[in-house]
Amino acid sequence: MNVPAAEKALVLAEALPYIRRFAGKTIVIKYGGNAMTDDALKEDFAKDVVLLKLVGMNPVVVHGGGPQINELLERVGKEGRFIQGMRVTDSETMDVVEMVLGGLVNKEIVSLINKHGGKAVGITGKDSHFIRAKKMYLKSADEEPIDIGQVGEIQSIDPSLVALLEQQDFIPVVAPIGVGPNGEAYNINADLVAGKLAETLAAEKLILMTNTPGVLDKNGELLTGLSAKQVDALFDDGTIHGGMLPKISSALDAARNGVNSVHIIDGRVSHALLLEILTDAGVGTMIRAH
Numbered sequence: 001m002n003v004p005a006a007e008k009a010l011v012l013a014e015a016l017p018y019i020r021r022f023a024g025k026t027i028v029i030k031y032g033g034n035a036m037t038d039d040a041l042k043e044d045f046a047k048d049v050v051l052l053k054l055v056g057m058n059p060v061v062v063h064g065g066g067p068q069i070n071e072l073l074e075r076v077g078k079e080g081r082f083i084q085g086m087r088v089t090d091s092e093t094m095d096v097v098e099m100v101l102g103g104l105v106n107k108e109i110v111s112l113i114n115k116h117g118g119k120a121v122g123i124t125g126k127d128s129h130f131i132r133a134k135k136m137y138l139k140s141a142d143e144e145p146i147d148i149g150q151v152g153e154i155q156s157i158d159p160s161l162v163a164l165l166e167q168q169d170f171i172p173v174v175a176p177i178g179v180g181p182n183g184e185a186y187n188i189n190a191d192l193v194a195g196k197l198a199e200t201l202a203a204e205k206l207i208l209m210t211n212t213p214g215v216l217d218k219n220g221e222l223l224t225g226l227s228a229k230q231v232d233a234l235f236d237d238g239t240i241h242g243g244m245l246p247k248i249s250s251a252l253d254a255a256r257n258g259v260n261s262v263h264i265i266d267g268r269v270s271h272a273l274l275l276e277i278l279t280d281a282g283v284g285t286m287i288r289a290h
Helices: 005-022 039-054 066-075 091-115 160-167 190-200 228-236 244-256 272-278
Strands: 026-031 058-063 120-124 131-139 145-157 171-175 177-179 185-187 205-210 225-227 261-266 285-288
Touching (some): 005 272, 039 058, 039 091, 039 272, 058 091, 058 160, 066 091, 091 120, 091 145, 091 171, 091 177, 091 185, 120 160, 145 190, 160 171, 190 205, 228 244, 244 261
Parallel strands (some): 026 058, 120 171, 131 177, 225 285
Antiparallel strands (some): 131 145, 261 285
16 A cells, blocks of 8 residues: 555654553553454554554553354364353363463464564463452343353452553553452453453553444444443443443443543454544544543
């Protein structure tokens, strides 16, 4: 793509006020969807994260790995099951989750960021027990608890490990695995980890990368800006449902608990992160508390 030099200069000039405004600020990025499986988008993502770090921001990456977990479960002859958007996780599935999230996926992201000049370090909630969790029960229609195995609810996050890495100019890459009171591992929804981590770190922004343009209304039109009140109405009338429920709930909690702005962006768009953070355009839906 041959972009004239003058146009490139304009783009850089447009980015300047954003660089100034967000320098020194923490930005938590939930990395998932196609951006994690398409090779070109993976490279774009890694370059974007490195650039954000180089211009003075503190990106923290939290990743999922649903398709990769499903693939490995299939290979070992197990079927992935979901209830209310949450993966049912018996002990055998938990071993696969740990192998994929804490190993394969985490190390691939770390390696890509480092290849493009960053200093990424992969961690899970088990490291220094920084994500403490307890067993999560879902509620059925008649309010009865549903046991979905080793799926965790976050009890607390200790920000000191991530803060230490940030001080040393490392980029933390977090796998959403929590640890219980007896050292047992818990599979935690990556959107929930990203949201709670953004709150705990008092992040400037929480960015959730998805496979949709953002939050859509009933006619499939993009809603670019939403208040907490408007999001509640979308829950009530069923516009937000299925896999988007934990994502938007986590976004809403973060917005209500001190994260300045939450963005749900289309990870299928090349360099979506830079478009959202460093340009006037923005891509996706922004959620604020008020």
